[in-house]
Amino acid sequence: MDDNDGLMSIGAFARRVGLAPSALRFYDDCDVLRPASVDDATGYRYYSPGQEARAVLVRRLREAGMPLTDATVVLDGTRAEARAVLEAHARRAREAAESAQSAIEEVLRDLPGGARRATARLGGAELASAVRQVAPAVATGPAREEFPALGCVLIELDRQEVRLVATDRYRLAVRALRPSSAEGDPCRLLVGVSELADLASWALREPDISIEVDQQGGRLHGAGATRDLPAVDATFPDYRMVLDGLPATRHRIIADRAALRAATAAAGHDGPLTLRTDEQQLTLVSRGAPTATPAAVCTGPPVRIAFDPGVLLQALDSGVGPDVLLEISSPIEPVVVRSADQGSFTSLVMPVHDTPADE
Known part of the structure; x- marks a missing residue:
């Protein structure tokens, strides 16, 4: 029961904040939520009204599945630290939920006899x-x-x-x-x-x-x-799995789709076509010689990457909109080719081996 000093017994406090007494004892042992007073003779724990906000926050964090190590940062860290921990936990929770949903949907699709x-x-x-x-x-x-x-x-x-x-x-x-x-x-x-x-x-x-x-x-x-x-x-x-496993983009090329397509077609199909970016300029290189410098916006460090011209042409032909965006992680990883302002169509193109020559 409540004592004469306004403190609440562990049972009363537990009902007030929505936590079980066993949980309060656990949080006491973990030094997360210590009682305001402990009776030396009986060991009974008592809590003050001022502890309600912290107890409710503990409950909400645990309901969200947050580990105690992260919860203590939210409880006792700076505002910036708390925000970083919360955002990271929210991101992990979303990824876990999406993974679980995908797995369950896969199992449901394979179940025999379901009226789907x-x-x-x-x-x-x-x-x-x-x-x-x-x-x-x-x-x-x-x-x-x-x-x-x-x-x-x-x-x-x-x-x-x-x-x-x-x-x-x-x-x-x-x-x-x-x-x-x-x-x-x-x-x-x-x-x-x-x-x-x-x-x-x-x-x-x-x-x-x-x-x-x-x-x-x-x-x-x-x-x-x-x-x-x-x-x-x-x-x-x-x-x-392929899309989710793509490395981070390091280089981006935005070009006029028609102009890049024309330059790619003009280079011919005799060997790989190399795209080279340097000093914000895009250069197309075929058979060791520069063939075109279509206008482009290039971001990231300089890069050279080679393609089968026919494969790149098909990706450009399939695109929509006047501009094309190439997102490149490295010269040996799949390249994302899509409209610069519309992400409803995505094409991945594998580069080919590029043997640099004197140009």
């Missing part, structure tokens, strides 16, 4: 454009024969986006579309690129279409007509 279904509505021309953008990244030839999934486009539906993904292991193209409406569980479907290209031609003439995916496969619904999305039973590579 998703629908999304978007413009027919928008879908056709997305197919055009990702299709060049689909594998052909021996790679496609060895890995049938690489000859397909992955279609993913959730409540926020419809994503189309394609890769041949040297390129990766991801286009995210914002549906006008969406409902159901996260679903995915693999569709052969030829079949999807035919469906895209049909969708181009439809003002609006609805994509439906369930356990039986997928369908496109237009104005009075329905077309099947023939599913391919194969395992698509984990493209999210």
Whole structure:
């Protein structure tokens, strides 16, 4: 019970602040929340009203899953230290939640017999454009024969986006579309690129279409007509792991997409094409000789990086908008190629070996 000095017993204080008495004893032992007074004869702990704010903060931090070592910084550190710890913990919590959600969705997709279904509505021309953008990244030839999934486009539906993904292991193209409406569980479907290209031609003439995916496969619904999305039973590579594993960007090149494309095409396909940045200037080098200096904004330290011209051309052709952005981490890591002002389409291009020559 409360004593005559205004102190509260551990039980009363526990009810006041929403903590169990056992938790209060633990925080006393850890020197996080010491009682205001301890009876020498009985060992009973007593707490003052002035300790309520600290106790409630302790409870809130622990409810958020914060370790005691970090909680003590928030409790007793400077304002800047507390903010840094809180922001770092929030970031870790978001990453853990996203990882758990992704894992659970993956398990749900693999569960047999579940009545999973998703629908999304978007413009027919928008879908056709997305197919055009990702299709060049689909594998052909021996790679496609060895890995049938690489000859397909992955279609993913959730409540926020419809994503189309394609890769041949040297390129990766991801286009995210914002549906006008969406409902159901996260679903995915693999569709052969030829079949999807035919469906895209049909969708181009439809003002609006609805994509439906369930356990039986997928369908496109237009104005009075329905077309099947023939599913391919194969395992698509984990493209999210590739994107999440990209190193930090150290160099950025922003250029006129048409001008860079013209310069790349003019360099020809006889050997790799090297992009070199120095003193805020972009130079294209082919067969050891500079061939063009298209206008560009270059940030970061100087870099030289080589590409297969045909692969780079396809990435530039698939882009949208007047400008193109190249995000480079190193001359041997995948390069992100996307619109400078619109991130709904992302293409990854692998560099090739560059042998410097006298220029």
